[in-house]
Amino acid sequence: MPAPSWEKDPVLSVEHVTMRFGGLVAVNDLSFAAGRGDITALIGPNGAGKTTVFNCITGFYKPTQGMLRLQHGDGSTHLLERMADFKISATAKVARTFQNIRLFSGMTVLENLLVAQHNPLMIASGMTVLGLIGFPAYKKAEKRSIEKAKYWLDKINLTDRADDPAGDLPYGAQRRLEIARAMCTSPELLCLDEPAAGLNPRESGELNQLLLDIRKTEGTSLLLIEHDMSVVMEISDHVVVLEYGIKISDGTPAEVKADPRVIAAYLGVDDDEVAEVEEALDVVVEEARQ
Numbered sequence: 001m002p003a004p005s006w007e008k009d010p011v012l013s014v015e016h017v018t019m020r021f022g023g024l025v026a027v028n029d030l031s032f033a034a035g036r037g038d039i040t041a042l043i044g045p046n047g048a049g050k051t052t053v054f055n056c057i058t059g060f061y062k063p064t065q066g067m068l069r070l071q072h073g074d075g076s077t078h079l080l081e082r083m084a085d086f087k088i089s090a091t092a093k094v095a096r097t098f099q100n101i102r103l104f105s106g107m108t109v110l111e112n113l114l115v116a117q118h119n120p121l122m123i124a125s126g127m128t129v130l131g132l133i134g135f136p137a138y139k140k141a142e143k144r145s146i147e148k149a150k151y152w153l154d155k156i157n158l159t160d161r162a163d164d165p166a167g168d169l170p171y172g173a174q175r176r177l178e179i180a181r182a183m184c185t186s187p188e189l190l191c192l193d194e195p196a197a198g199l200n201p202r203e204s205g206e207l208n209q210l211l212l213d214i215r216k217t218e219g220t221s222l223l224l225i226e227h228d229m230s231v232v233m234e235i236s237d238h239v240v241v242l243e244y245g246i247k248i249s250d251g252t253p254a255e256v257k258a259d260p261r262v263i264a265a266y267l268g269v270d271d272d273e274v275a276e277v278e279e280a281l282d283v284v285v286e287e288a289r290q
Protein backbone atom coordinates (compact mmCIF):
# COMPACT_ATOMS: atom_id res chain seq x y z
CA MET A 1 0.00 0.00 0.00
CA PRO A 2 1.46 3.45 -0.91
CA ALA A 3 2.39 5.72 2.02
CA PRO A 4 -0.33 8.26 2.83
CA SER A 5 0.19 11.94 1.88
CA TRP A 6 0.86 12.97 5.47
CA GLU A 7 3.84 10.60 5.65
CA LYS A 8 5.18 11.44 2.19
CA ASP A 9 4.98 15.23 2.44
CA PRO A 10 4.10 16.51 5.91
CA VAL A 11 3.58 20.22 6.47
CA LEU A 12 3.42 19.66 10.23
CA SER A 13 5.05 16.89 12.27
CA VAL A 14 4.05 16.62 15.91
CA GLU A 15 6.70 14.46 17.57
CA HIS A 16 6.29 13.00 21.06
CA VAL A 17 4.54 16.06 22.43
CA THR A 18 3.53 16.03 26.09
CA MET A 19 1.79 18.90 27.87
CA ARG A 20 1.39 18.81 31.64
CA PHE A 21 -0.55 21.25 33.77
CA GLY A 22 0.74 20.52 37.27
CA GLY A 23 -0.24 16.91 37.88
CA LEU A 24 -2.61 16.74 34.90
CA VAL A 25 -1.26 15.28 31.65
CA ALA A 26 -3.43 16.97 28.99
CA VAL A 27 -1.43 15.58 26.04
CA ASN A 28 0.63 12.45 26.44
CA ASP A 29 3.50 11.59 24.05
CA LEU A 30 1.49 12.54 20.99
CA SER A 31 2.88 12.05 17.48
CA PHE A 32 1.09 12.65 14.19
CA ALA A 33 1.68 14.39 10.88
CA ALA A 34 -0.51 16.68 8.76
CA GLY A 35 0.00 16.40 4.99
CA ARG A 36 0.76 19.40 2.79
CA GLY A 37 -2.41 20.60 1.11
CA ASP A 38 -4.54 18.19 3.16
CA ILE A 39 -7.48 18.88 5.42
CA THR A 40 -6.55 17.14 8.67
CA ALA A 41 -9.12 16.84 11.46
CA LEU A 42 -8.23 16.43 15.11
CA ILE A 43 -11.19 14.88 16.89
CA GLY A 44 -12.01 13.36 20.25
CA PRO A 45 -14.42 13.67 23.18
CA ASN A 46 -14.50 16.76 25.42
CA GLY A 47 -11.27 17.25 27.36
CA ALA A 48 -9.29 14.93 25.05
CA GLY A 49 -6.54 17.55 24.63
CA LYS A 50 -7.36 18.94 21.16
CA THR A 51 -7.27 22.64 22.08
CA THR A 52 -4.10 22.07 24.08
CA VAL A 53 -2.45 20.65 20.93
CA PHE A 54 -3.60 23.73 18.97
CA ASN A 55 -2.25 26.00 21.68
CA CYS A 56 1.13 24.25 21.47
CA ILE A 57 1.21 24.53 17.65
CA THR A 58 0.32 28.23 17.69
CA GLY A 59 2.65 29.18 20.55
CA PHE A 60 0.07 29.92 23.27
CA TYR A 61 1.64 27.08 25.28
CA LYS A 62 5.16 25.70 25.22
CA PRO A 63 4.93 21.89 25.36
CA THR A 64 6.51 20.21 28.37
CA GLN A 65 8.24 17.81 25.96
CA GLY A 66 8.43 17.07 22.27
CA MET A 67 8.87 18.78 18.93
CA LEU A 68 6.57 20.54 16.48
CA ARG A 69 8.17 20.77 13.06
CA LEU A 70 6.63 22.93 10.34
CA GLN A 71 7.97 22.52 6.81
CA HIS A 72 7.28 25.10 4.12
CA GLY A 73 6.89 24.13 0.47
CA ASP A 74 10.30 25.71 -0.24
CA GLY A 75 11.94 23.21 2.13
CA SER A 76 12.57 25.61 5.06
CA THR A 77 11.86 24.12 8.47
CA HIS A 78 10.60 25.86 11.61
CA LEU A 79 10.68 24.29 15.07
CA LEU A 80 7.55 25.83 16.55
CA GLU A 81 8.18 24.86 20.17
CA ARG A 82 11.27 27.10 20.11
CA MET A 83 9.57 30.15 18.59
CA ALA A 84 7.73 33.08 20.15
CA ASP A 85 4.04 33.12 19.20
CA PHE A 86 4.33 36.25 17.01
CA LYS A 87 7.12 34.52 15.04
CA ILE A 88 4.96 31.43 14.61
CA SER A 89 2.42 33.56 12.76
CA ALA A 90 4.82 35.96 11.00
CA THR A 91 7.70 33.63 10.06
CA ALA A 92 6.42 30.07 10.24
CA LYS A 93 3.12 31.29 8.72
CA VAL A 94 0.73 29.45 10.99
CA ALA A 95 -2.66 31.17 11.39
CA ARG A 96 -5.56 30.17 13.61
CA THR A 97 -9.18 30.88 14.41
CA PHE A 98 -10.75 30.41 17.83
CA GLN A 99 -13.66 28.45 19.33
CA ASN A 100 -15.23 31.80 20.25
CA ILE A 101 -15.15 34.19 17.31
CA ARG A 102 -12.56 36.92 17.85
CA LEU A 103 -13.28 39.55 15.22
CA PHE A 104 -12.98 43.29 15.81
CA SER A 105 -16.75 43.64 15.99
CA GLY A 106 -16.79 47.46 15.92
CA MET A 107 -14.64 47.60 12.77
CA THR A 108 -16.14 47.11 9.35
CA VAL A 109 -15.87 43.82 7.51
CA LEU A 110 -13.28 45.33 5.14
CA GLU A 111 -11.26 46.84 7.99
CA ASN A 112 -11.04 43.43 9.65
CA LEU A 113 -9.42 42.05 6.49
CA LEU A 114 -7.03 45.01 6.20
CA VAL A 115 -5.95 44.87 9.83
CA ALA A 116 -4.88 41.26 9.27
CA GLN A 117 -2.35 42.60 6.75
CA HIS A 118 -0.91 45.12 9.19
CA ASN A 119 2.59 43.57 9.19
CA PRO A 120 3.43 43.84 5.47
CA LEU A 121 1.92 47.33 5.46
CA MET A 122 4.09 48.50 8.36
CA ILE A 123 7.21 47.00 6.79
CA ALA A 124 6.44 48.81 3.53
CA SER A 125 6.06 52.07 5.46
CA GLY A 126 9.64 51.76 6.76
CA MET A 127 8.00 51.94 10.22
CA THR A 128 7.72 55.74 9.97
CA VAL A 129 4.73 58.08 9.85
CA LEU A 130 6.22 59.77 6.81
CA GLY A 131 6.44 56.37 5.19
CA LEU A 132 2.76 55.83 5.86
CA ILE A 133 1.92 59.08 4.11
CA GLY A 134 4.38 59.20 1.25
CA PHE A 135 6.43 56.12 0.43
CA PRO A 136 5.59 54.58 -2.97
CA ALA A 137 6.34 51.17 -1.44
CA TYR A 138 3.59 51.78 1.10
CA LYS A 139 1.12 52.85 -1.56
CA LYS A 140 1.88 49.68 -3.51
CA ALA A 141 1.52 47.49 -0.42
CA GLU A 142 -1.70 49.28 0.49
CA LYS A 143 -3.11 48.60 -2.98
CA ARG A 144 -2.14 44.93 -2.74
CA SER A 145 -3.77 44.67 0.69
CA ILE A 146 -7.01 46.18 -0.56
CA GLU A 147 -7.02 43.84 -3.57
CA LYS A 148 -6.45 40.86 -1.32
CA ALA A 149 -9.24 41.95 1.02
CA LYS A 150 -11.61 42.34 -1.94
CA TYR A 151 -10.65 38.90 -3.23
CA TRP A 152 -11.57 37.33 0.12
CA LEU A 153 -14.74 39.40 0.46
CA ASP A 154 -15.86 37.96 -2.85
CA LYS A 155 -14.93 34.40 -1.83
CA ILE A 156 -16.99 34.59 1.36
CA ASN A 157 -19.90 36.35 -0.37
CA LEU A 158 -19.67 39.47 1.78
CA THR A 159 -18.74 42.14 -0.78
CA ASP A 160 -22.09 43.89 -0.27
CA ARG A 161 -21.51 43.99 3.51
CA ALA A 162 -17.93 45.38 3.27
CA ASP A 163 -18.76 48.63 5.10
CA ASP A 164 -20.97 47.13 7.82
CA PRO A 165 -19.61 46.52 11.30
CA ALA A 166 -18.41 42.92 11.57
CA GLY A 167 -20.49 42.51 14.74
CA ASP A 168 -23.71 43.09 12.74
CA LEU A 169 -23.16 40.03 10.52
CA PRO A 170 -25.09 36.79 11.10
CA TYR A 171 -23.12 34.20 13.04
CA GLY A 172 -22.25 32.01 10.03
CA ALA A 173 -20.97 35.03 8.09
CA GLN A 174 -18.80 36.06 11.06
CA ARG A 175 -17.23 32.58 11.04
CA ARG A 176 -16.47 32.88 7.30
CA LEU A 177 -15.01 36.37 7.86
CA GLU A 178 -12.76 35.05 10.60
CA ILE A 179 -11.43 32.41 8.20
CA ALA A 180 -10.95 35.01 5.44
CA ARG A 181 -9.11 37.25 7.88
CA ALA A 182 -6.73 34.41 8.74
CA MET A 183 -6.24 33.70 5.00
CA CYS A 184 -5.25 37.35 4.41
CA THR A 185 -2.02 36.55 6.29
CA SER A 186 -1.19 33.96 3.54
CA PRO A 187 -0.66 31.07 5.98
CA GLU A 188 1.16 27.86 5.15
CA LEU A 189 -0.97 26.10 7.80
CA LEU A 190 -4.39 27.30 8.93
CA CYS A 191 -5.64 25.92 12.26
CA LEU A 192 -9.40 26.14 12.76
CA ASP A 193 -10.82 25.55 16.24
CA GLU A 194 -14.37 24.18 15.84
CA PRO A 195 -15.27 26.19 12.72
CA ALA A 196 -18.73 24.60 12.47
CA ALA A 197 -19.73 25.26 16.11
CA GLY A 198 -23.12 26.95 16.30
CA LEU A 199 -23.78 26.81 12.54
CA ASN A 200 -27.08 25.68 11.07
CA PRO A 201 -26.98 22.98 8.34
CA ARG A 202 -26.99 25.55 5.50
CA GLU A 203 -24.15 27.55 7.06
CA SER A 204 -22.27 24.35 7.79
CA GLY A 205 -22.57 23.39 4.08
CA GLU A 206 -21.23 26.83 3.09
CA LEU A 207 -18.33 26.36 5.47
CA ASN A 208 -17.48 22.98 3.91
CA GLN A 209 -17.44 24.57 0.45
CA LEU A 210 -15.20 27.42 1.66
CA LEU A 211 -12.70 25.05 3.25
CA LEU A 212 -12.62 22.76 0.20
CA ASP A 213 -12.13 25.82 -2.00
CA ILE A 214 -9.24 27.08 0.17
CA ARG A 215 -7.55 23.71 -0.13
CA LYS A 216 -8.06 23.54 -3.89
CA THR A 217 -7.35 27.09 -5.05
CA GLU A 218 -4.96 28.39 -2.37
CA GLY A 219 -3.15 25.09 -1.64
CA THR A 220 -3.21 25.95 2.07
CA SER A 221 -2.94 23.05 4.51
CA LEU A 222 -5.78 22.98 7.03
CA LEU A 223 -5.84 21.48 10.50
CA LEU A 224 -9.17 21.56 12.25
CA ILE A 225 -10.69 20.59 15.55
CA GLU A 226 -14.29 19.67 14.95
CA HIS A 227 -17.12 18.00 16.85
CA ASP A 228 -19.48 18.01 13.86
CA MET A 229 -18.87 14.59 12.32
CA SER A 230 -20.71 15.51 9.11
CA VAL A 231 -18.06 18.20 8.49
CA VAL A 232 -15.18 15.92 9.49
CA MET A 233 -16.23 12.96 7.38
CA GLU A 234 -17.23 15.05 4.36
CA ILE A 235 -14.15 17.23 3.90
CA SER A 236 -11.18 15.67 5.71
CA ASP A 237 -8.38 13.78 3.99
CA HIS A 238 -6.99 12.58 7.30
CA VAL A 239 -8.40 12.19 10.81
CA VAL A 240 -6.46 11.92 14.09
CA VAL A 241 -8.42 10.82 17.16
CA LEU A 242 -7.44 11.72 20.72
CA GLU A 243 -8.80 10.44 23.99
CA TYR A 244 -7.42 11.42 27.39
CA GLY A 245 -4.48 13.12 25.66
CA ILE A 246 -3.47 9.93 23.81
CA LYS A 247 -3.83 9.16 20.11
CA ILE A 248 -6.22 6.23 19.72
CA SER A 249 -6.64 6.27 15.92
CA ASP A 250 -5.07 7.89 12.84
CA GLY A 251 -6.07 7.37 9.20
CA THR A 252 -8.51 8.25 6.45
CA PRO A 253 -12.08 9.17 7.50
CA ALA A 254 -13.27 5.70 6.41
CA GLU A 255 -10.55 3.93 8.41
CA VAL A 256 -11.18 5.96 11.54
CA LYS A 257 -14.96 5.57 11.29
CA ALA A 258 -14.56 1.80 11.22
CA ASP A 259 -12.04 1.67 14.10
CA PRO A 260 -13.66 -0.05 17.12
CA ARG A 261 -11.61 2.12 19.50
CA VAL A 262 -13.13 5.25 17.99
CA ILE A 263 -16.61 3.77 18.01
CA ALA A 264 -16.25 2.94 21.70
CA ALA A 265 -14.79 6.32 22.60
CA TYR A 266 -17.10 8.36 20.46
CA LEU A 267 -20.41 6.91 19.61
CA GLY A 268 -21.14 5.46 23.04
CA VAL A 269 -22.45 1.96 23.60
CA ASP A 270 -25.42 0.29 25.26
CA ASP A 271 -25.41 0.36 29.05
CA ASP A 272 -24.76 -3.36 29.36
CA GLU A 273 -21.69 -3.03 27.12
CA VAL A 274 -20.04 -0.19 29.01
CA ALA A 275 -17.94 -2.35 31.31
CA GLU A 276 -16.70 -4.44 28.40
CA VAL A 277 -15.78 -1.39 26.33
CA GLU A 278 -14.10 0.27 29.29
CA GLU A 279 -11.99 -2.81 29.80
CA ALA A 280 -11.03 -2.80 26.11
CA LEU A 281 -10.21 0.90 26.32
CA ASP A 282 -8.04 0.40 29.37
CA VAL A 283 -6.00 -2.10 27.36
CA VAL A 284 -5.71 0.32 24.43
CA VAL A 285 -4.71 3.24 26.66
CA GLU A 286 -2.20 1.04 28.48
CA GLU A 287 -0.74 -0.11 25.14
CA ALA A 288 -0.47 3.47 23.93
CA ARG A 289 1.33 4.51 27.12
CA GLN A 290 4.01 1.81 26.70
Ligand SMILES: Nc1ncnc2c1ncn2[C@@H]1O[C@H](COP(=O)(O)OP(=O)(O)OP(=O)(O)O)[C@@H](O)[C@H]1O
Binds near residue numbers: 025046049050052
Ligand atom coordinates in the same frame (compact mmCIF):
# COMPACT_ATOMS: atom_id res chain seq x y z
N1 LIG B 1 -4.42 26.07 31.04
C1 LIG B 1 -4.80 24.92 31.60
N2 LIG B 1 -4.56 24.66 32.89
C2 LIG B 1 -4.92 23.48 33.46
N3 LIG B 1 -5.57 22.49 32.78
C3 LIG B 1 -5.85 22.71 31.49
C4 LIG B 1 -5.49 23.92 30.82
N4 LIG B 1 -5.90 23.83 29.53
C5 LIG B 1 -6.48 22.62 29.39
N5 LIG B 1 -6.46 21.96 30.56
C6 LIG B 1 -6.97 20.61 30.82
O1 LIG B 1 -6.40 19.76 29.85
C7 LIG B 1 -7.34 18.77 29.43
C8 LIG B 1 -7.52 18.87 27.92
O2 LIG B 1 -8.23 20.07 27.63
P1 LIG B 1 -8.48 20.60 26.15
O3 LIG B 1 -9.19 21.91 26.27
O4 LIG B 1 -7.21 20.58 25.41
O5 LIG B 1 -9.45 19.48 25.57
P2 LIG B 1 -10.34 19.51 24.24
O6 LIG B 1 -10.16 18.18 23.61
O7 LIG B 1 -9.99 20.70 23.43
O8 LIG B 1 -11.80 19.65 24.84
P3 LIG B 1 -13.12 20.34 24.21
O9 LIG B 1 -13.56 19.48 23.08
O10 LIG B 1 -14.08 20.31 25.35
O11 LIG B 1 -12.74 21.74 23.80
C9 LIG B 1 -8.62 19.03 30.20
O12 LIG B 1 -8.63 18.17 31.32
C10 LIG B 1 -8.47 20.48 30.62
O13 LIG B 1 -9.18 20.73 31.83
